[in-house]
Amino acid sequence: MRPGAASIPTIALLLAVATASLPGSASAQQAPQARDIPQSLTVEHEETLARLTKLAERPPPVGPQARKVLELYKEHTAREQAFILPPLTLLLPMSEGKVTPDMRWAIPMTDRVRAEQEKIYVEHATMIDELNLLLEAARTANDADAIDFAQTAAADSLNDMELLVPMVLVIGDYLHAKLPPAQ
Amino acid sequence: MSHHRFRALVRLLAVTAGLAAPALGGGAWAADPADGQSVYKTQCSICHAVAPGRNSIGPTLFGVVGRKTGSVPGFHYSPANLGANITWEPATLDKYIESPRAVVPGTIMTYSGVKDATKRADLIAYLETLK
Numbered sequence: 001m002r003p004g005a006a007s008i009p010t011i012a013l014l015l016a017v018a019t020a021s022l023p024g025s026a027s028a029q030q031a032p033q034a035r036d037i038p039q040s041l042t043v044e045h046e047e048t049l050a051r052l053t054k055l056a057e058r059p060p061p062v063g064p065q066a067r068k069v070l071e072l073y074k075e076h077t078a079r080e081q082a083f084i085l086p087p088l089t090l091l092l093p094m095s096e097g098k099v100t101p102d103m104r105w106a107i108p109m110t111d112r113v114r115a116e117q118e119k120i121y122v123e124h125a126t127m128i129d130e131l132n133l134l135l136e137a138a139r140t141a142n143d144a145d146a147i148d149f150a151q152t153a154a155a156d157s158l159n160d161m162e163l164l165v166p167m168v169l170v171i172g173d174y175l176h177a178k179l180p181p182a183q
Numbered sequence: 184m185s186h187h188r189f190r191a192l193v194r195l196l197a198v199t200a201g202l203a204a205p206a207l208g209g210g211a212w213a214a215d216p217a218d219g220q221s222v223y224k225t226q227c228s229i230c231h232a233v234a235p236g237r238n239s240i241g242p243t244l245f246g247v248v249g250r251k252t253g254s255v256p257g258f259h260y261s262p263a264n265l266g267a268n269i270t271w272e273p274a275t276l277d278k279y280i281e282s283p284r285a286v287v288p289g290t291i292m293t294y295s296g297v298k299d300a301t302k303r304a305d306l307i308a309y310l311e312t313l314k
Binding site: 121122124125126127128129131132135136139151154155157158161162 | 224225226228229230240261284291293294295
């Protein structure tokens with residue numbers, strides 16, 4: 001969940017800018033550390049976390065419900081950062097036709113995303129349930145910022161299901177097709 | 184006696200007397216569009232508008248009762264919803280709203296569903312007014 005999530009072209013553009021400043025495109029193909037995800041998504045996660053943390057400090061009814069959303073959000077982003085989003089760092093080199101054996105690190109992640117599609121869906125559905133409650137609380141409190149957050153976050157959930165998760169699956173399929181199984 | 188308590192009592196009496204309507208979660212005859220509008224506001228409005236032609240995260244719910252899946256102009260559906268070939272009649276809506284993925288596997292409508300049959304009946308009664 002990343003309210004204000006960037007479009008795919010934006011993600012690709014940011015990746016291009018980020019990698020252009022690195023000494024050689026091979027950097028984009030190295031196995032990422034645990035938290036290596038596209039920088040644009042890191043920024044959005046941080047912005048969302050900051051915004052949600054502020055809402056969590058509000059008095060009832062918004063604050064307590066925002067705290068519930070915050071807990072879910074932390075769990076959700078931890079899973080995203082662990083295995084859903086890192087393969088997206090391969091988009092740029094793959095878009096340039098580069099598929100190299102050192103990209104194999106992403107295969108277990110994309111395989112896991114495929115295996116856990118239903119779990120990912122349920123996570124998002126649970127998040128929407130809580131966002132519905134936050135929206136209700138925000139309307140009760142006439143809290144425009146909280147209303148906007150809930151609605152934007154719901155839109156972002158669709159972004160994940162409609163774009164990011166399928167993109168990760170396509171990356172996985174592409175890697176499987178292009179890279180023979182390791183000996 | 185409050186409106187809600189009165190309705191609950193009526194439903195209880197109906198069920199006790201074996202008069203609950205079949206399908207649509209039972210008790211459709213007593214469904215209340217006004218209560219359904221409240222259900223819409225708390226459960227659906229985050230993603231769906233009700234104005235004609237106003238698509239949002241989800242397609243507009245205007246005219247949803249009686250239309251086919253994947254048929255709202257200007258809304259890009261998932262392959263699952265596009266190919267579901269369902270007409271949204273009260274009975275099919277009832278099942279879908281209870282558990283979307285049970286009816287349309289692969290739908291990306293990320294929603295757990297309304298588990299309360301009375302709320303679903305009220306919601307569908309409200310949706311039926313959107314014509």
